[in-house]
Structures are given as structure tokens and as C-alpha cells.
Amino acid sequence: MTMDLASDLMAALRAAIGDDFVKQGSDIPVKHWSDATEMTPVCPKALLLPGSTAEVSAVLALCFKAGQPVVIQGGLTGLAAGAQPQEGEIALSLQRLNGIEEIDIESRTMIAFAGTPLHVIHEEAQKVGLHYGVDLGARGSCTIGGNVATNAGGVQAVRYGVTRRNVLGLEAVxxxxxxxxxxxxxLKNNTGYDWPQLMIGSEGTLGVITRVSLSLSPAPPAFQTALCAVSGVADAAAVLGRLEQIFPGRLVTFEGMWREYMDVTAKLGTLAEPFAERPEITLLIEAALGDGQEGQDLLAEALSTLMEEGRVQDAVLAQSLQDRQRFWAYREANYEFHHIMPAGEHFDISLPMNVMDAAIAHMRAATASEMPGSTFIAYGHMADSNLHLAVYPDASANDAAGSKAIVYDAVGMFKGSISAEHGIGMLKRPYLSRSRTPAELALMKSLKQTFDPAAILNRDRIFAAG
Amino acid sequence: MTMDLASDLMAALRAAIGDDFVKQGSDIPVKHWSDATEMTPVCPKALLLPGSTAEVSAVLALCFKAGQPVVIQGGLTGLAAGAQPQEGEIALSLQRLNGIEEIDIESRTMIAFAGTPLHVIHEEAQKVGLHYGVDLGARGSCTIGGNVATNAGGVQAVRYGVTRRNVLGLEAVxxxxxxxxxxxxxLKNNTGYDWPQLMIGSEGTLGVITRVSLSLSPAPPAFQTALCAVSGVADAAAVLGRLEQIFPGRLVTFEGMWREYMDVTAKLGTLAEPFAERPEITLLIEAALGDGQEGQDLLAEALSTLMEEGRVQDAVLAQSLQDRQRFWAYREANYEFHHIMPAGEHFDISLPMNVMDAAIAHMRAATASEMPGSTFIAYGHMADSNLHLAVYPDASANDAAGSKAIVYDAVGMFKGSISAEHGIGMLKRPYLSRSRTPAELALMKSLKQTFDPAAILNRDRIFAAG
Known part of the structure; x- marks a missing residue:
């Protein structure tokens, strides 16, 4: 684009949505220079802040005609460099499309604008006795549009599924x-192709989500919380199956923390050991059994049964809100690991439950042999097959980048996924073929071409343009 | 195509999958001439019975080169003329791709070939203590591939969702x-576009499903069954919400039968009246509360509470298997209506719960005024927004076709769906624009072009070719 065409585009964008909502240069807040991926910030060519679907449509039509690449920004909490600008991109933020348009209590649905933060979705549903089933750590700043665009998972997927299951419909540009x-x-609507399903998880490469129609659930009873010691994945899977049998529809969280994760947590020195002996896997379990003694007794009885059956080695129940917070503190200790560990490499993978033990053993052995002195930790949303891994190099080594080959090779070998819930973005693009066949990748590129023939939307995310 | 090219194609098809599996003329069993839509049977040009994914690929490649239209056939239980042949089409049946490839108990997944009947999926899951969540009347003959291609719904969607929610992955040609x-x-796998999601519910127009990966659930406890009398949709919606609150994850069936449905059922003369006074809606409810007195007491207590709250006017609990079968007989009485009613027009629609009362009142009034003496009945999977309607004309009238305009206009007006679970096929193609915008229809046609540029697969289903 020549300078004249570029300035023409800017003038047209300003005319379309108003001078106040087209920012350039030093007027662009630094937060829009990057997402949460920790890459070098890049100032976008401009920041567009449309205030309606019609304005999103107007600015995209202009960028389309100009062949101007656009990066789409929600809450900027992504970890795969999806919303991180590249040189020359215009950033389109949905932050002004914020709010709930409708809560329909009889239909148990909510229509919200894409820029609405997740915690607002939760709060507004709670006000009418309903519940939105996706919850994740970034709830305070991530937006529902970003959640849908990345098919966010989180800590209650064992009960409510990932974002896809909670979306009934979309508006997109x-x-x-x-x-x-x-x-x-x-819930039932079979009228031709369900294009919103393709948009969910497409990371802004197929269109800009402007509104979402969400399915809400009845508010669950209060949660009971426990930590359990188990000897491996087979026992953990058995515990998962039995708990869902004993309390159908009540298990809401089932997280696993492997031995080395608890080793590093212990080194932080802030949390007491939960068990006399450190087990292979420490499980964090929550079940919606109601507060008070009755709910606690139900969970205690179930865990006793599982101990008698030899599936659980030891267990401890939260007796108070303080206990519950302490139990969650183990699961969230990883946010503190950087204080005591060298810079590590982080992964967000899935592995089928039946090969999870073998895959972890393989990666443990490979990091030990190829990266002597390194620390391999595993934890995460075990019931969803979703593990977060981190590999910290030995203090004398430069970095942990070599672990990428080990982990992604293992993911390929065990037919896992290189991205469980964070998405591909620009960060994991080189590894996509470990989880997808050439025929699938070719189809994806055809779909990109059908939706976005000029490749202006989130170009180079998921796969490289051209 | 000239005669020579046509005979060349047949020879090539025979070479690809064997003479025994390419049938022509009188060798084609009559069941392949139609699906369950009750249209005039059409003998397909040939019947192909490939025995593997590779053979499906081989025959499609040949048909693609020849521009030969292909109609895909599973269990032939469809009600929207999706698998009904058109003149000149070759039928491709998946019946030989039949069987379970893998049940993974730890991962709670099953991989099955497309031609496997639904009841086999249920039985094989049960054998290992697991459950497949989609159940429908056609379970004995419908196939899992057809279920996935049409995103089948059925009677347990309030608990397990429609087929889409139970599919983790696909193989398709x-x-x-x-x-x-x-x-x-x-459960979590965010690695680029989830193309199987687009294939689900695309009615064979985008590809031929050959294998499916299903998510299984723990086997639920035995069901308790009740009939409830309620005064309208608002109370029914309240009952639904309260039961899911009282028994989270236990409610598996929530069906509604409106007054006129029970009037016609009474005329059959085979079933005693469940209530002293006929209510606006009779609900059939099942909850997985376990068998025996304890489960029955739980449901009785919940229904007592709802009667005290004024939501339920009357209720009756099944005390035995015979009772349960009798309760279901009300819901299945519609299969007998043709014995005593004239030929009617049948519909499979969805309506948002908050406008369901108003929409039904509107359609009742419109059929009464525009089709004097006609009978309008409504029943179906109420918790899923899914109603089945039938309009029977007065005995002196010729047919009920005029009701299509009334029903589909109302669906458009109340933002419902012209097809909740049966799909569009050829039958409802003229009405698709009542539930989809022009922009959506244009996108669907682009997607068809991307997947099937020669338009050989289930041509004219969902929308007309070209």
C-alpha cells in the first residue's frame, strides 16, 4: 500500500467510527501491543474501537478493500500469540461491545456482546439463579468473545464441557x-450447516465474533473439596469413573498434579505437605454436593469406598473455606514457580487417558536423558485429558527450548494434541502437523480461503498465510 | 454422460469393490429405493456396498471424475428425504462398515464404523459399564453414521445433549x-478448525462419514418415571428448572403432550386417562434416581414440593415396569393416530421456551380460522425446545398441506427452527430461509462448493444444486 492509500484508509476508518475510536502511534495504550504470551510487544499500525456490529462491519469492509491485515483483540489473556500484533497490522478491539443484551430465564439462555468479561457473564447468570459452565483463571479480564474464538476450557469442563458445548449461536462479521x-x-436446531461451530475455536481467523448466545445451567449446589493421593493414571481414571457413578452430574473439578509438581511446590516453602508420603499423582477434586455436614459426609463416604477398593491411597477433605483455598493453592502454586526455577518451557497438551501414563513416562525419560539435570513437571485438567507441562533446564544450561521436540514428538507418537485449550496462534504453528494430517491441514486452508479470501484476519495464526 | 461413459463407470466401480458389491436394476433391494419419508420410491442407478474406508474413497473418486451424483444411505430411517434416491443417483450404503473398532474404558471413548446400528452402540457400551447418551425410537435400525450426519436428538438430550455433544472426532471421505x-x-483439543463439527448435521452433503469417535458416560442409575399435569409452558419451564436444581444431572427425559394430543390419544380407546381433568400440558419425566423405593421417594418428594409451589397440578408416579411402559405409551400413542385420523401434515420444529406458549396459541388460532374443523396437536422433547406438531384436516377437506404456511410462518415470526432434529433433506428445503438469513445461506453454499465442488454428494439436499 502506498502512503496515500494508507492515509486514505485511516481517513475512511475515522469517518466510519469516529476520530475518538481510531487511535494511532503514542495514543495506542501499551496493553494493545501484546497479549499474555510474553513476546516482544509490537505497536499496531492503528487501534480500532468499534462500538457496534455495524461499525465492526464497516471497518472490516474498508480493511478488506485495502488488503489491510487486522489482528483481533479481546481481553488479551491469550497464551498462543493469537492477539499479539505483527508489524503493519491494525488492531481491532472488541472492548466497547461490552454488556449483556438479554437473559431469558425460561429458555436458560444469555445473549452477550463479545467484549463482555467472563466474570460479568458469571455474575449476571448468578443474579437470576443460573450458571455459566466455563470458568478459568483469567475470568477477570478475558472476554466471552475471546473464550468462544479460542474454545476456552478451564477447570469445570468435566461437568460443563468446553466453551463449544455452552454456545448455542453466534453473530460474526x-x-x-x-x-x-x-x-x-x-438446544435442537438442525437447519443446514452449523457455521458457528466452525467459528468456535478458529482463533479469529475466519471472522470477528460480535455477539454470542450462551446456554446456562441451573446454579449448582455449593462445592465440597478434597485432595486424594493416587498411584497413577489408571487409578485416577478409575476414581473419576466411580465418582461420576456415585454422584452423577455433581463432579465439577478433577485436577491432577504429578510428583515433581508437588516437589517444586514443596520447595516454595509456603504450603504444608498434604500427605505423609508424596504420591505419584495428587488429585484436587470438587463436587457440587451442597455445603454443610451432609455434603461433606457424602464426599467422605465416597472417598472411603475408593480407599477400600484400593484406588485411593490417602485423602483429605476441606473442612472450611480456608481449607478449600489452601487446596486450590497447591493447584495454583505453578504461578509462583518462576521465583525459584529457571526460565522454563511451557506446554498445554492433551493425551488420551489410556496412554497418559506411558506418555508421561516417555517424556520423563527423554528429558532426563537429553536434558540432564532438567526438571519435568506435569499437572492440569486430568479429566479432560488436558495436561500442562513445564520443563525447567539445569541451572548450567541456557534454555529449555530443546524440550519442544521431546514433548511434541511424544504428542505425535501417542496421538495427543499439541494444544488442549490455549490454541495454536503464532506460537505453536510449526507443530500443528503433529496433531493433524496433511488432508486435514489442506481442508483447513480451503476453509480459510472461503471465509477470508484476502487473508486479512489474524493472518499467520494457526497456519502461515499463502 | 453417454452410455459408454456410464458403462465405463460401472465397470470401474465393479473393479474397485467387487461385482458382489455393485448392484443394479432388480438386484437392488427395494428398501434402498426410499428412506422413511413416505415419498414415491425411486430405484437408484446402482447400489454400492463398499466394505472399508479405502473402498468408499475409491468409489467416490470414480464418481467424482464422472460427475456422477451419489445419495448416501445409512439405516434409511430419515424423515426429511435425505437418503431417498432421486432419478439417476447411485446409492452408496454404509451397511458393510459395521462394528465397533475400539472401546477405551479409561478414556471412556468408542470408535465405531458408520454403519453400526445405534442399539449396538448402546449394548457394547453397557457391557463395560458405560453409556452412550443419544437414544431415539429408531435405535434398532438407524446407524451411528446417519445419526452423526443428521445430528440426531432424541429423548435424552436434556441430559446428554444432541449427537454433536457426544462426538469427539470423525473419519470422513x-x-x-x-x-x-x-x-x-x-475432550480438549484446540488444534485448528474443528472440521468434524461442520460435518455433523450436514446431512451427507459435505462428505461421507466412515468412522466416529464417541464420548461415553458412566452408566446412569435406573430411571424413575412420572406423569405431571401443568397449566402451561411457564410452569413446565419452572418444573424443568427446579428438577434440575433438586437432582442435578439426573433428569434424563422431559417430554410434553398438549391437551389436543391427549384428546386424540383418548379417542384411541386403549389407554386410561392419567388425570381426572385433562391439563394444558401432560409431562412425561424420567430421572436417573435408582430403582427401588428410595428413588421413587426422591421423585415423589420433589413432585410434592412442586405441587405445593403451585407449579404442578397433579402427578402420578410409575410404581412398576408396567406403569413405566404405560406412561411411555401415551408419548408413543402418536404412532397410532393414523388409524383414527385423516392423513395429516407433520412438523419437527424448535421454539425458544419463552415464546413457546405464544407460538402455540398463534398456530392453534391460525389453523382454527384458516382450516376450520382441523385438529392441531403438539407434543415432543419440550426441554430441548423441540416440538413435533401434526395438523389433521377436517374430514371434508382434501389435505393438510395448507398448514405448512401457518407453521413455518409462525416459526419465522417467533425465531424458531423449521427443523429441530430431523434435518432439511429435500423435504424442508423450500422453508430453510425461515430459519436462516440470506448471508447464512450464502455462506452455506460457499462451504458446499469448498467441500464438494462438483456437487455429487446428496445433491439437492438442504439447498438446490447450482
Missing amino acids: LSDGTVLTGLNKM | LSDGTVLTGLNKM
Whole structure:
């Protein structure tokens, strides 16, 4: 684009949504220079802040005509460099499309604008006795549009599924400005291709989500919390199956922390040991059994049964809110590991439950042999097959980048996923072929071409343009 | 195509999968001439019975080169003329791709070939203490591939969702013979576009599903069954919400039968009246509370509470298996209506719960005024927004076709769906625009072009070719 064309585009964008909402240069807040991936910040060419679906359509139509690449920004909490600007991109932020349009108590649905923070979705549902089933650590700043675009998972997927399961419909704007409105509110609706399903998890590469129609659930009873010691994945899987049998529909959280994770947690020195002996896996379990003694007794009885059956080695129940917070503190200790560990390499993978033990043993052995002195830790949303891994190099080594080959090779070998819930973005693009066949990748590129023929939307995310 | 090219194609098809599995003329069993839609049977040009994914690929590649239209057939239980042949089409049946490839108990997943009947999926899951969550009346003959291709719903969707929610991955063959294998077994897997999601519910127009990866659940406790009398949709919605609050994750069936449905059922003369006074809606409810007195007491207590709260007017609990069968007989009485009613027009629609009362009142009034003497009945999977309607004309009238305009206009007006679970096929194609915008329809046609550029797969289903 020549300078004149570029300035023409800026003038047209300003005319479309107003001078106050097209920012350039030093007027662009630094937070829009990066997402949460910890890459070098890049100032976008401009920041657009449209205030309606019509304005999103207007600015995209202009960028489409100009062949101007656009990076889409929600709450900027992504960890795969999806919303991180590249040189020359214009950033389109959904932050002004913020708020709840409708809560329909009879249909148990909510229609929200894409820029609404997740915690607002939770709070507004709670006010009418309902519940939105996706919850994640970034709830305070991530937005529902970003959650849908990345098919966010989180800590209650064992009960409520990932974001996909909680979305009934969408409104989205295609790269040429076409507005697609499919704000379905019904559980059953088989009327041609369910295009919103393709948009969910497409990381902003197929269109800009502007509104979402969400399915809400009845508010669950209060949660009971426990830590359990188990000897490996087979026992953990058995515990998962038995708990869902004993309390159908009540198990809401089932997280695993492997031995080395608890070793590093112990080194932090802030949390007492939960068990006399450190088990292979420490499970954090929550079940919606109601507060008070009755709920606690139900969980205690179930865990006693599982101990008698030899599946659980030891268990401890939260007796108070303080206990519950302390139990969660083990699971969230990883946020503190950087204080005592060298810079590590972090992963967000899935592995089928039946090969999880073998895959972890393989990666443990490979990091030990190829990266002597390194520390390999595993933890995460075990019931969803979703593990977070980190590999910390020996203090004398430069970095942990070599662990990428070990982990992604193992993911390929065990037919796992290189991205469970964070997405591909620009960060994991080189490894996508470990989880997808050439035929699948070719189809994905055809779909990108169909939706975004000029490749202006989140270019180079998921796969390289051209 | 000239005669020579046509005979060349047949010879090539025979060479690809063997003479025994390419049938023509009188060798084609009559069951392959139609599905369950009750249209005039059409003998397909040939019947192909491939025995593997590779053979499906081989025959599609040949048909693609020849521009030969192909109709895909599973269990032939569809009600929207999706698998009904058109003149000149070759039928491709998946019946030989039949069987379970893997049940993974730890991962709670099953990989099955597309032609496996639904009841086999249920039985094989049960054998290992697991449960497949989609159940429908056609379970004995419908196939899992057809269920996935049409996103089948059924009677347990309030608990387990529609087929989409129970599918983790697919293998499918594109029209040119390309094999796409994405047999994911993990709940969380965000690695680019989830193309199986687009294939689910696309009614065979985008590809031929050959294998499916299903998510299984722990086997639920035995069901308790009740009939409830309620005064309207608002109370029914309140009952639904309260039961899910009282028994989270235990409510498996929530069906509604409106007054006129019970009037016609009474005329059959085979079933005693469940209530002293006929209510606006009779609900059939099942909850997985375990068998025996304890489960029955739990349901009785919940229904007492709802009667005290004024939501339920009357209720009756099944005390035995015979009672349960009798309660279901009300819900299945519609299969007998044709014995005493004239030929009617049947519908499978969805309506958001908050407008269901108003929409039904509107359609009742419109059929009464525009089709004097007609009978309008409504029943179905109420918790899923899914109603089945039938309009029977007055005995002196010729037919009930005029009701299509009334029902589909109301669906459009109340933002419902013209097809909740049966799909569009050829039958409802003229009405698709009542539930989809022009922009959505244009996108769907682009997607069809991307997947099936020669439009050989289930041509004219969902929308007309070209």
C-alpha cells in the first residue's frame, strides 16, 4: 500500500467510527501491543474501537478493500500469540461491545456482546439463579468473545464441557464486512450447516465474533473439596469413573498434579505437605454436593469406598473455606514457580487417558536423558485429558527450548494434541502437523480461503498465510 | 454422460469393490429405493456396498471424475428425504462398515464404523459399564453414521445433549475420495478448525462419514418415571428448572403432550386417562434416581414440593415396569393416530421456551380460522425446545398441506427452527430461509462448493444444486 492509500484508509476508518475510536502511534495504550504470551510487544499500525456490529462491519469492509491485515483483540489473556500484533497490522478491539443484551430465564439462555468479561457473564447468570459452565483463571479480564474464538476450557469442563458445548449461536462479521447473525437459543436446531461451530475455536481467523448466545445451567449446589493421593493414571481414571457413578452430574473439578509438581511446590516453602508420603499423582477434586455436614459426609463416604477398593491411597477433605483455598493453592502454586526455577518451557497438551501414563513416562525419560539435570513437571485438567507441562533446564544450561521436540514428538507418537485449550496462534504453528494430517491441514486452508479470501484476519495464526 | 461413459463407470466401480458389491436394476433391494419419508420410491442407478474406508474413497473418486451424483444411505430411517434416491443417483450404503473398532474404558471413548446400528452402540457400551447418551425410537435400525450426519436428538438430550455433544472426532471421505481422519479421543483439543463439527448435521452433503469417535458416560442409575399435569409452558419451564436444581444431572427425559394430543390419544380407546381433568400440558419425566423405593421417594418428594409451589397440578408416579411402559405409551400413542385420523401434515420444529406458549396459541388460532374443523396437536422433547406438531384436516377437506404456511410462518415470526432434529433433506428445503438469513445461506453454499465442488454428494439436499 502506498502512503496515500494508507492515509486514505485511516481517513475512511475515522469517518466510519469516529476520530475518538481510531487511535494511532503514542495514543495506542501499551496493553494493545501484546497479549499474555510474553513476546516482544509490537505497536499496531492503528487501534480500532468499534462500538457496534455495524461499525465492526464497516471497518472490516474498508480493511478488506485495502488488503489491510487486522489482528483481533479481546481481553488479551491469550497464551498462543493469537492477539499479539505483527508489524503493519491494525488492531481491532472488541472492548466497547461490552454488556449483556438479554437473559431469558425460561429458555436458560444469555445473549452477550463479545467484549463482555467472563466474570460479568458469571455474575449476571448468578443474579437470576443460573450458571455459566466455563470458568478459568483469567475470568477477570478475558472476554466471552475471546473464550468462544479460542474454545476456552478451564477447570469445570468435566461437568460443563468446553466453551463449544455452552454456545448455542453466534453473530460474526466476515472479513469483507458481511454480518452473519445466527443467535440461536434452542438446544435442537438442525437447519443446514452449523457455521458457528466452525467459528468456535478458529482463533479469529475466519471472522470477528460480535455477539454470542450462551446456554446456562441451573446454579449448582455449593462445592465440597478434597485432595486424594493416587498411584497413577489408571487409578485416577478409575476414581473419576466411580465418582461420576456415585454422584452423577455433581463432579465439577478433577485436577491432577504429578510428583515433581508437588516437589517444586514443596520447595516454595509456603504450603504444608498434604500427605505423609508424596504420591505419584495428587488429585484436587470438587463436587457440587451442597455445603454443610451432609455434603461433606457424602464426599467422605465416597472417598472411603475408593480407599477400600484400593484406588485411593490417602485423602483429605476441606473442612472450611480456608481449607478449600489452601487446596486450590497447591493447584495454583505453578504461578509462583518462576521465583525459584529457571526460565522454563511451557506446554498445554492433551493425551488420551489410556496412554497418559506411558506418555508421561516417555517424556520423563527423554528429558532426563537429553536434558540432564532438567526438571519435568506435569499437572492440569486430568479429566479432560488436558495436561500442562513445564520443563525447567539445569541451572548450567541456557534454555529449555530443546524440550519442544521431546514433548511434541511424544504428542505425535501417542496421538495427543499439541494444544488442549490455549490454541495454536503464532506460537505453536510449526507443530500443528503433529496433531493433524496433511488432508486435514489442506481442508483447513480451503476453509480459510472461503471465509477470508484476502487473508486479512489474524493472518499467520494457526497456519502461515499463502 | 453417454452410455459408454456410464458403462465405463460401472465397470470401474465393479473393479474397485467387487461385482458382489455393485448392484443394479432388480438386484437392488427395494428398501434402498426410499428412506422413511413416505415419498414415491425411486430405484437408484446402482447400489454400492463398499466394505472399508479405502473402498468408499475409491468409489467416490470414480464418481467424482464422472460427475456422477451419489445419495448416501445409512439405516434409511430419515424423515426429511435425505437418503431417498432421486432419478439417476447411485446409492452408496454404509451397511458393510459395521462394528465397533475400539472401546477405551479409561478414556471412556468408542470408535465405531458408520454403519453400526445405534442399539449396538448402546449394548457394547453397557457391557463395560458405560453409556452412550443419544437414544431415539429408531435405535434398532438407524446407524451411528446417519445419526452423526443428521445430528440426531432424541429423548435424552436434556441430559446428554444432541449427537454433536457426544462426538469427539470423525473419519470422513470427501467427494473426490480424499480421506480425512480426525478420530480425536480427547475432550480438549484446540488444534485448528474443528472440521468434524461442520460435518455433523450436514446431512451427507459435505462428505461421507466412515468412522466416529464417541464420548461415553458412566452408566446412569435406573430411571424413575412420572406423569405431571401443568397449566402451561411457564410452569413446565419452572418444573424443568427446579428438577434440575433438586437432582442435578439426573433428569434424563422431559417430554410434553398438549391437551389436543391427549384428546386424540383418548379417542384411541386403549389407554386410561392419567388425570381426572385433562391439563394444558401432560409431562412425561424420567430421572436417573435408582430403582427401588428410595428413588421413587426422591421423585415423589420433589413432585410434592412442586405441587405445593403451585407449579404442578397433579402427578402420578410409575410404581412398576408396567406403569413405566404405560406412561411411555401415551408419548408413543402418536404412532397410532393414523388409524383414527385423516392423513395429516407433520412438523419437527424448535421454539425458544419463552415464546413457546405464544407460538402455540398463534398456530392453534391460525389453523382454527384458516382450516376450520382441523385438529392441531403438539407434543415432543419440550426441554430441548423441540416440538413435533401434526395438523389433521377436517374430514371434508382434501389435505393438510395448507398448514405448512401457518407453521413455518409462525416459526419465522417467533425465531424458531423449521427443523429441530430431523434435518432439511429435500423435504424442508423450500422453508430453510425461515430459519436462516440470506448471508447464512450464502455462506452455506460457499462451504458446499469448498467441500464438494462438483456437487455429487446428496445433491439437492438442504439447498438446490447450482
